[in-house]
Every structure is written in C-alpha cells, then in structure tokens.
Amino acid sequence: MYGRWYHFGMSIVTKGDGSTEEFDPAKLERSLRHAGADESMARDIASHLVGEIEDGMSTDVIYKHAFKLLRKDERVIAARYSMRRAILDLGPTGFPFEEFFSEVMRAKGYTTTTQVMVKGRCVEHEVDVVLEKEDRTIGAELKFHNTPGYKTDLKTTLYVRARYWDIEWGAKDRKEKAGIDEGWLVTNTKFTSVAIEYAECAGITLLGWNYPRGHGLADLIQETGVYPITVLTGLSGAEKKRLMQEGVTLCRMISERPDVLSRAGISPKKIESIIAESRAVCGVV
DSSP, X not given: OOOSOOOSSOOEEEOTTSOEEEOOHHHHHHHXXXXXXXXXXXXXXXXXXXXXXXXXXXXXXXXXXXXXXXXXXXHHHHHHHTHHHHHHTHHHHTOOHHHHHHHHHHHTTXXXXXXXXXXXXXXXXXXXXXXXXXTEEEEEEEEOOSSTTOEEOHHHHHHXXXXXHHHHHHHHHTTOOOSOSEEEEEESSEEOHHHHHHHHHHTOEEEOSSOSTTSSHHXXXXXXXXXXXXXXXXXXXXXXXXXXHTTOOBHHHHHHOTHXXXXXXXXXXXXXXXXXXXXXXXXXX
C-alpha cells in the first residue's frame, strides 16, 4: 500500500487563491472518500502524500499526485475525484456552463430555459437560466471561473439582488405575476464570506461548488449522475474535444450514442473501455 501513518510537523501548502494553510491529511481523505474511495485507500494515499509534500507546494500539484495514484487502479474513483477540474475544463471545450447546469437541474425535475429576456421596472434583463418547477420560477445568474481558487464576491451578489428587485418591481407596476419568484447566484467555485452574509440577509440563494454544505453543485452532480465527458480518464484532451464537436458533452451520451466514438477517431481497442468507464461513472446499468 502507499503508506500507513501520518507524522507531525505538516508542511504549509499554497491554495488556489494564493493563500496558505497547513496541509491537512484528513481533509484530503474526506475528498477521496467523497469520490468513492474506501477508508483504507483514502488513508493510504493521504499518508503517502504526507511524506512528499514540501513547504509552499500548491494544492493543484497535490491534487494531480493523488489523481495519478488513484488512476493507476481505480479509474472510476479517479474520474469522480477529478470532477471539479473537469468542470473547469468546460470553458476550453466550448461547452457552456449554462448548458451543463441546465442538464443537472433537468435531472432534478426542473424545466430549464437559457438566456431569457425578462422586463424590469427600469430595464430589460437577460437571465442566464430560468428554472421552473411546481409553479415556482427561479432565475439563476451563473458565474463560471476556470481558476479553482477564485471566489465570487459581494459586488456580484449585490448586482444580482438589484437585478431581481428590478424584475419584481416591474411586475408589480404592470400588475403582472412576477416573471421570477426567486433569484439564485450559481458558481462552479466558491463565495466570499461577505457575499454569503449579504445573500442570507437579502434573500438571494447561493449555490457554489461546496455551498451550501452537503447541497452544493458537486453534491447535485453526484446525486444526478450528470457528469461531463471531461471527467473520463481514458480519453485524451483531443478526443474529448472531438466528441464535444460531435455534440457528446455528457458521460451518459456515450452509452446512448456509442457509434460516435469511432466517428470521433477513437481507436476500436479503446472504445469498449471508454463505454465501460462512462457507464460506471454515471451509474448507468
């Protein structure tokens, strides 16, 4: 196995936002367990990394090392562990975050529409995603970031609150049913503490990668099984791009359209393993 125990005097590591903290093996274990690793595997990998981490090492380097260890024997767990980076990769692939978020919410039973124009009192607003379910209409403003350490701040929360107030006031002026009943701010990264404090006070729902705890975007993705193909470990970056160009953006689409793999130039000897990995990641029987 990779290792057996931790030692004292942990190194200081650099997070994605540039801040530093003491490396916490238990935190790494939790993220590995969340991806599906059992207790023994998670502890072994964390223990192995403790001996290799140096002061100042970035959390991105630590992630890549843990991913490499997982990928050798547990590709499905490695794929789920890489989910956050896979979402960051959506930008370069040309698959809009709005479309991915819509797929996740449709799996939760919502009807979704992207880029909807809604009248306010003062101006007309373009809402990134409108969600409808059980006579409730939600307007979601989406903020995609391709830097893991980036945090959506108070300024963004303020303008989202102002936007939905204007929409609400416009509906009242016209004596119409409000076009939007509830405003959400959604990001694939994190929020600052001040943004969270303001949103809780002002009535804006925040949805971040791990916020609210236990009900964040990462939890919704795992719950619904709506994974982008960028999580698949058996595909190269070029192969993922070619599949995206063919309209295959989600893991489950590979099971639905296996013929597209050969059209995307993937070798016959790889096709069976890619289909098996996509089914295992998404929980498709």
